[in-house]
Amino acid sequence: MSDSVQTLIVGGGLAGWCTARVLAGRSTVCLATMDPRADEQASSASALAGIANPLVGRRGHPVWQADRALAALERLIDDVGSDHVDRTPGVFHPAVSSWQVDDLRRSAQERPDLATWWDAPTVSERMPWLHAPRGALVIQRGCAFSVPALLEGMEADALDRGVVLRRGWRLTAWEEDADGVTADFETPSGPSSLRCSRLLLALGSGFETFDLLAALRLHSIKGQLVRVRPREFPPGVRAVQGSGYAVPRSDGTLVVGASYEHMFDDLAPSRDVSTELLARASEMLPWIADAEIVEERAGVRVTVPDTRLPMVGVLPGQQRTWVLTGLGSKGLLMAPLLADLLPGWLEHPDSIPHEVAIQLD
Numbered sequence: 001m002s003d004s005v006q007t008l009i010v011g012g013g014l015a016g017w018c019t020a021r022v023l024a025g026r027s028t029v030c031l032a033t034m035d036p037r038a039d040e041q042a043s044s045a046s047a048l049a050g051i052a053n054p055l056v057g058r059r060g061h062p063v064w065q066a067d068r069a070l071a072a073l074e075r076l077i078d079d080v081g082s083d084h085v086d087r088t089p090g091v092f093h094p095a096v097s098s099w100q101v102d103d104l105r106r107s108a109q110e111r112p113d114l115a116t117w118w119d120a121p122t123v124s125e126r127m128p129w130l131h132a133p134r135g136a137l138v139i140q141r142g143c144a145f146s147v148p149a150l151l152e153g154m155e156a157d158a159l160d161r162g163v164v165l166r167r168g169w170r171l172t173a174w175e176e177d178a179d180g181v182t183a184d185f186e187t188p189s190g191p192s193s194l195r196c197s198r199l200l201l202a203l204g205s206g207f208e209t210f211d212l213l214a215a216l217r218l219h220s221i222k223g224q225l226v227r228v229r230p231r232e233f234p235p236g237v238r239a240v241q242g243s244g245y246a247v248p249r250s251d252g253t254l255v256v257g258a259s260y261e262h263m264f265d266d267l268a269p270s271r272d273v274s275t276e277l278l279a280r281a282s283e284m285l286p287w288i289a290d291a292e293i294v295e296e297r298a299g300v301r302v303t304v305p306d307t308r309l310p311m312v313g314v315l316p317g318q319q320r321t322w323v324l325t326g327l328g329s330k331g332l333l334m335a336p337l338l339a340d341l342l343p344g345w346l347e348h349p350d351s352i353p354h355e356v357a358i359q360l361d
């Protein structure tokens with residue numbers, strides 16, 4: 001057994017790194033993750049460019065704790081550096097039907113601090129690159145950026161704060177005793193163990209290999225996206241969400257996503273899915289219809305079927321083992337928020353709001 005820390009976080013995705021940064025000033029922290037490199041395996045990294053949108057779904061409803069989530073994300077991006085993460089401000093959500101016009105317009109009326117409604121003539125005058133014949137919700141507080149760059153920035157920041165990293169370490173088992181937890185790993189140099197006072201599992205779809213976590217009845221959804229290079233790139237393009245989503249990058253490509261596949265055998269991207277994604281996003285951005293495909297990626301989102309909210313808490317039957325999961329397709333807003341709230345919840349587990357607390361029935 002090599003080390004002993006107060007908090008051992010397992011998982012190097014958005015949840016793991018956001019949490020590691022926040023807990024670093026409060027306890028000794030080690031983050032162990034099975035990804036051999038920063039840009040591999042974590043589903044967070046497969047979201048090459050992601051959107052942080054506080055008004056989601058067809059009706060543009062605010063996400064859970066939208067204001068605090070935006071504030072937490074903005075603080076994180078300030079710490080990591082907005083240039084470093086290729087940030088584009090604002091998200092445009094074109095309406096696809098007349099009923100949606102009413103819903104999105106209402107959303108802007110209820111949250112004018114987050115979004116504004118633009119009718120079709122306004123969109124075509126100000127944003128001629130966007131096809132929105134029924135108008136669009138302009139979510140000024142939304143933004144998009146490179147998720148792998150954000151992960152890299154968080155990792156560098158967390159290491160600066162004293163977090164110890166064990167990369168290429170795969171958790172195989174753990175056991176609690178009266179004084180702490182012993183976690184067993186397969187590592188590049190053979191089996192090893194870490195000792196900690198508290199174990200925090202931020203495993204994403206890695207939950208599937210552990211019976212105790214299977215009891216949480218989480219659901220995995222495969223998501224694929226495709227990076228394309230259009231022949232022409234009009235000026236001023238921003239992130240769009242509606243018929244799928246598209247995020248412009250500073251290298252002249254766009255990331256177009258994402259599929260929702262509830263049944264899947266593997267995580268290999270498929271060219272048919274890429275073609276569908278491109279066709280769908282072309283309804284909003286007709287100039288990308290014949291774009292060249294330069295990269296395809298797929299990952300898994302983990303959801304909590306009943307609540308569709310994250311899930312946090314001590315694993316049932318355990319005292320020192322916590323789980324942080326269910327970020328679904330809102331990891332960019334939920335991970336910084338949960339990380340900010342976690343220190344209080346670790347002290348007072350009863351204060352976890354019931355919406356996100358672990359419930360087994």
Ligand SMILES: Cc1cc2nc3c(=O)[nH]c(=O)nc-3n(C[C@H](O)[C@H](O)[C@H](O)COP(=O)(O)OP(=O)(O)OC[C@H]3O[C@@H](n4cnc5c(N)ncnc54)[C@H](O)[C@@H]3O)c2cc1C
Pocket residue numbers: 010011012013014015016032033034035041042043044045046047049050051052169170171172202203204205206207222223224225257258259297298299300301324325326327328329330331332333
């Ligand atoms: C295609 C796609 C597009 C997306 N787009 C967006 C978007 O636009 N906006 C948005 O907010 N969200 C988006 N998401 C969702 C977002 O990526 C997820 O919410 C986020 O990845 C969840 O982070 P996580 O840390 O919980 O899980 P993950 O990122 O999957 O991280 C889990 C980590 O645990 C590690 N791990 C697993 N098992 C073990 C083990 N036994 N031992 C050691 N390590 C282990 C993994 O290697 C990984 O590092 C998208 C997701 C996908 C797939």
